[in-house]
Amino acid sequence: MAKIQGKKNSTKKEVIIEKASKLFREKGFGAASMRDLAEHVGVEAASLYNHIQSKAEILQTICFKVANEFMTNLEQVEASNQSTLKKMEAIVRLHIRMMLDQYEHIYIADHEWRHLPEPYLSNFLNQRRSYRKRLADIIEDGIARGEMKHIDPYVAVLTILSAVSGIDSWQRSRKSTSAESLETNMVKYLIEGLKK
Amino acid sequence: MAKIQGKKNSTKKEVIIEKASKLFREKGFGAASMRDLAEHVGVEAASLYNHIQSKAEILQTICFKVANEFMTNLEQVEASNQSTLKKMEAIVRLHIRMMLDQYEHIYIADHEWRHLPEPYLSNFLNQRRSYRKRLADIIEDGIARGEMKHIDPYVAVLTILSAVSGIDSWQRSRKSTSAESLETNMVKYLIEGLKK
């Protein structure tokens, strides 16, 4: 069997996905070509197919990896014994951190999921809907307990998720704002805004 | 000279841009083809070039139309004699409304600007940076006057713009939330969160 290649402990498949992430983000899934990708990997286009099955498979891998990561975390938070405000804070912090240190993947899951082929597309959207619903439930719970101000839970979730997923567009122009400062300020704004 | 065609008082060029907006949003600029567009317009692909100069020109038209609209509004707000909080509220409301009733265009200006050819790309990004800077200045002013809580103005701007620009992804799954309710709740969250 073939083993590990490329730098570090990464399979060639992992290298491909890593390079593809960058490319998909820069050019968009549709505009990024396999020959383009191959060049960045340092191989001919046809050789990619010794490691992957299709261009779409790369997208699937990225999107569901991200989705699963968020889902797993949500389950942990739901099972924990914190106040609803602390729960939301934990979620917001995770989103910000993931956005900062692996925003290539997250950007793609956020913006390029349209190009997923069925049935993956439906599957992905279901997971997404479910995730949002469960976040809204947490906020609804928080309102019922009197911890949060009276606000439409869905609107709050939309606001939070959108705000966080927009970090990337900021990144480049504001490297001066440190990651810590960004997280602190964003949490302050988004969580304080929920408090009663 | 040729006149008005299509329904309403719209030039065929306007019809093309309208159809293209929808297509670009659904499939992405790269994945939407001119033959695809032509079919939606009800014409052969080559005939499109009697009205436009290139595929990229359509994107330019859309992006700069949106950018100018926001810029114009910002100038009016800046020139007005309102408190900084009211200024921000006016801006947020405009963003939400534009998002709700012409989100095809705004979505494209938000997500497909990467495909603009130079020098339009640089031009667009400059306008964008300038817009954000001026919003941050308003908030900075608000903090200095003691109207707003102490928060990094850039982070606040990022949060607000990202939150608002994410409305579209919500639209389809939550038509039940009326436009008014959405606006009310979002303003409540985003503006109250700024207050001291």
Place this chain on the structure above:
DNA sequence: AAAATTGACTAACACTTGTTAGTGTTTTTT
């Protein structure tokens, strides 16, 4: 009515797309 312009059409261009087949070399397993 004549002239000019508009705007649709067909055909074609040069090129890029994702992907498969087949071959040969290197590396791993037996």
Place this chain on the structure above:
DNA sequence: AAAAAACACTAACAAGTGTTAGTCAATTTT
């Protein structure tokens, strides 16, 4: 050392890309 698996290569495919050229009918301007 022999057998097997992994993997990079070249060549090619069918289909799709944006766009141009050239033609002709309809409409508008003179």
